[in-house]
Amino acid sequence: MVQPPRASFMTSDLSVPAATRRMFDRRMSFVFAGNFVTLGIFFPFFPVWLGHKGLDGDEIGLILALQIGLRVLVCPPVLRQADRSRDRAHLLIAAAFASLVASLPFFQVEGWSSILLATLVLAAVWCPAIPLTDAIALSGVRRLGSDYGRSRLWGSISFIAANIAGGVLIGWLGVGRFPLVLCLAFLTAALVTLAAPRLGQPLKASPLPLAPPQEPWTPSPSLIQRLRRLGPAPDMKRLLPTLIGIALIQASHALLNGFASLQWAKLGYGAVEIGVFWAIGVVAEVMLFRLAAQPLRRFGIKAVLLASALVAAARWTLFTHDLGLVGFALLQTAHAMTFAAAHVCLQMLIGSSVAENRFGAAQGLSFALQTTLMAAATFGGGVLYQQGGAEAFYAMAAMALAAFVIIALSPQPQSAGEGGKTREPS
Numbered sequence: 001m002v003q004p005p006r007a008s009f010m011t012s013d014l015s016v017p018a019a020t021r022r023m024f025d026r027r028m029s030f031v032f033a034g035n036f037v038t039l040g041i042f043f044p045f046f047p048v049w050l051g052h053k054g055l056d057g058d059e060i061g062l063i064l065a066l067q068i069g070l071r072v073l074v075c076p077p078v079l080r081q082a083d084r085s086r087d088r089a090h091l092l093i094a095a096a097f098a099s100l101v102a103s104l105p106f107f108q109v110e111g112w113s114s115i116l117l118a119t120l121v122l123a124a125v126w127c128p129a130i131p132l133t134d135a136i137a138l139s140g141v142r143r144l145g146s147d148y149g150r151s152r153l154w155g156s157i158s159f160i161a162a163n164i165a166g167g168v169l170i171g172w173l174g175v176g177r178f179p180l181v182l183c184l185a186f187l188t189a190a191l192v193t194l195a196a197p198r199l200g201q202p203l204k205a206s207p208l209p210l211a212p213p214q215e216p217w218t219p220s221p222s223l224i225q226r227l228r229r230l231g232p233a234p235d236m237k238r239l240l241p242t243l244i245g246i247a248l249i250q251a252s253h254a255l256l257n258g259f260a261s262l263q264w265a266k267l268g269y270g271a272v273e274i275g276v277f278w279a280i281g282v283v284a285e286v287m288l289f290r291l292a293a294q295p296l297r298r299f300g301i302k303a304v305l306l307a308s309a310l311v312a313a314a315r316w317t318l319f320t321h322d323l324g325l326v327g328f329a330l331l332q333t334a335h336a337m338t339f340a341a342a343h344v345c346l347q348m349l350i351g352s353s354v355a356e357n358r359f360g361a362a363q364g365l366s367f368a369l370q371t372t373l374m375a376a377a378t379f380g381g382g383v384l385y386q387q388g389g390a391e392a393f394y395a396m397a398a399m400a401l402a403a404f405v406i407i408a409l410s411p412q413p414q415s416a417g418e419g420g421k422t423r424e425p426s
Contacts, residue, residue, distance in 0.1 A: 016144045024140045025151050027195045031092075031136075032155035034192025035129050038099070040162025041185040045170055049178035050115065059112050065375065066116065067123040072371050075127040076364030082132060083360040088139070089196040092132040096193040098125040100186040106179035129189070131363035138351040138359050139199050148347050153289035156340075160282045201357075236365055239353055241410035245305065246349075247369035248403035249342045252312050252396040254377035259385050259392075260319075266389075267322050277328055281335035288336035292344045301345045301352075305407050308345070312338040312400035319393040338400075 050060045082091045102122040109118045140146040162185065169181050236243075264274045296304060315334045323331060350362040377399065384392035 021144045021146050024144055024197050025146050027197050028133075028137050028140060028146070028151040029154040030192050031133055031196050032152055033158035034189040035096075035133055036155035036158040037162045038126070038129075038182075038185045038189050040159040041166045041182055044163055045166055045175075045178055045181070048170075049175055052175040052178075053110070053115065055112055055115070063112075063116050063119055067119050068371060068375050070120050070123050071127040072368050074124045075131060075367050076361070078128045079131055079135070079360035079364035079367075081360075082128070082135065083357050086201050087198050088132055088136050088360065089198050092129065092136065092196050093190075093193050095125055095128050095132065096186075096190040099129065100183070100190045102126065103179070103183045103186045106182060127367075129193075131367050132360070133196075134347060135359040135363050136196060136199065138347060139356055140197065141347075141351050142356055143199065147293055148351075149289040149292040149344050152344075152347075153286045156282055156286050156289065160279065236354075236358075236362060238411065239349060239362070240365075241406055242302075242305070242349060243346075243366050243369055245309070245403040245407035245410065246342050246346050247366070247373045248399050248406070249305075249309055249312055249338065250370050251373035251377040252316060252399040252403070253339060254374055255316070255381040255385060255393055255396050256319075258378055258382060263319075263390055264328070269325070269328075273325060277332050280329055280332040284333040284336035285340040288340035289344065292341065296344070296348060301349050302407065302410075304341055305345050306404060308337050308342045309400050309404035309407060313397045313404065316393040316397040316400065319396075320390045 047060055047064065050063065055063070078091075078095075082088045085091050099122060102118075102125050105118040105121075106115075109115045137146070137148050137151055141148050166181055166185075170178060173180065260277075261274050264277060269277075299307075311334050315331060315338055318331055346366060350359060350366070354362045377396070381392055381395060384395055
C-alpha cells in the first residue's frame with residue numbers, strides 16, 4: 001500500500017520519492033488502459049450485436065437510451081459512497097469484478113426484454129469504473145504530484161487498440177460471438193484493476209473545507225434540509241457554472257461521435273480515409289494528455305477552457321464544409337483541444353478546488369451533467385442532421401459558444417474569500 005505524505009494541494013511534493021511517484025503513475029496507466037478496453041469493445045460493437053439478435057432500430061435505441069439514463073441515476077450516489085470508503089480502490093475492484101459477472105448473461109439472453117434487463121444490470125455496476133479511476137488518479141496528483149495526463153493517455157491508446165482488436169476478433173469469430181469478446185474485455189479490466197494503487201481513506205484536508213453541517217451525509221433534523229441536500233453541496237456550487245461549461249463542450253461532440261462517419265461517407269470518402277480521420281483525432285488526444293501539464297501551468301485552467309470552447313465552435317463550423325482529405329485531417333487534430341484539453345481541465349479543476357474526500361461526488365456530478373447533455377445533444381442533433389445534413393453542426397458550434405460565455409462569466413476555481421488565494425495546479 002502506498003503511504004505518501006499528506007499534501008493538501010495539487011502541488012508536486014518534493015518529499016515524495018520519485019520512485020513512488022513513478023510507481024503510482026505506472027499502476028494508474030495500467031488501470032486506465034484496462035478500463036478503456038471494455039469501452040473500446042462495448043460502444044462500437046454492442047449495437048451491431050443487438051441488430052444481429054433481431055432487434056430493430058427503435059428497440060436498439062431504447063436499450064441504449066435506458067442504459068444511459070440508468071448510469072446518470074446510479075453513478076453519482078455510488079461515487080459519493082466511495083468518498084466515505086476506506087479506500088476507493090476497493091470499490092473500483094468490486095465494480096470491475098461485478099461487471100465481469102454481469103457480462104456473463106449475454107451468452108444466454110434472447111429477446112428484447114431479457115437483453116434490456118441484462119444491459120441495465122451491466123450499466124449499473126459498470127458505470128462507476130471510469131469516474132472512480134479518475135478520482136484515484138486525482139488523489140495521486142494531490143498527494144504525490146503525479147501527472148494525470150500521462151496516465152490517462154493510456155486509456156485513449158487502449159480504446160483505439162480495443163476497437164481494432166475487437167473488430168478483428170469479431171470479424172474472425174462472427175458477430176454472434178460478441179459476448180465472448182465482451183467477457184474477455186471485462187476479465188482483462190478486472191485483473192488489471194487489481195493493480196490500482198491503495199491510498200487509504202480519502203483525506204479531508206482541503207483548501208476549501210466544508211463545515212460539518214454542510215457535509216451531505218450529516219444527519220439532518222428536517223425533511224426540507226434533506227431535500228436541499230439532493231442538490232450540489234456548497235463546494236460543488238462554486239464549480240457548477242464551469243462544470244456546465246465543460247459539459248457543453250464535451251456534449252458538442254455528439255454529432256461527431258454519431259454522424260461524422262456518415263457525413264464523410266456522403267462526401268465520398270472511403271472506409272480507409274474515414275478510419276484515418278478517426279485515428280488522427282485519437283493521436284492528437286494522446287499527445288495533449290502527454291503534454292498538458294506545461295500549458296496548464298503557464299495559462300491556467302480558465303484560459304485553456306476558453307480556448308477549448310472557441311476551437312470547438314470553429315471546428316464544428318468548418319465541419320459544415322467539404323474541406324478535402326488534407327483539410328479534414330488537419331481539422332481532426334483539433335480534437336486535442338476540444339476533447340482532451342477540456343477533460344484534463346475538468347480533472348485539474350476538481351483536484352485543485354475540491355477536498356480529496358469529495359472527489360467522488362465531484363466526478364459524479366460532472367458525469368451526470370456530461371451524460372445528460374450528451375444524450376440530449378445526440379437526440380436533438382440526430383433530428384437536425386436528418387433535416388439539414390451537415391448544417392446540424394452549427395448547433396454544436398452554438399453549444400460550444402454557450403460554453404465559452406458560461407466559462408468566461410464563471411468565477412475562478414478558488415477565490416481568496418473562500419479558503420485561500422486563487423491558485424492553479426502545477
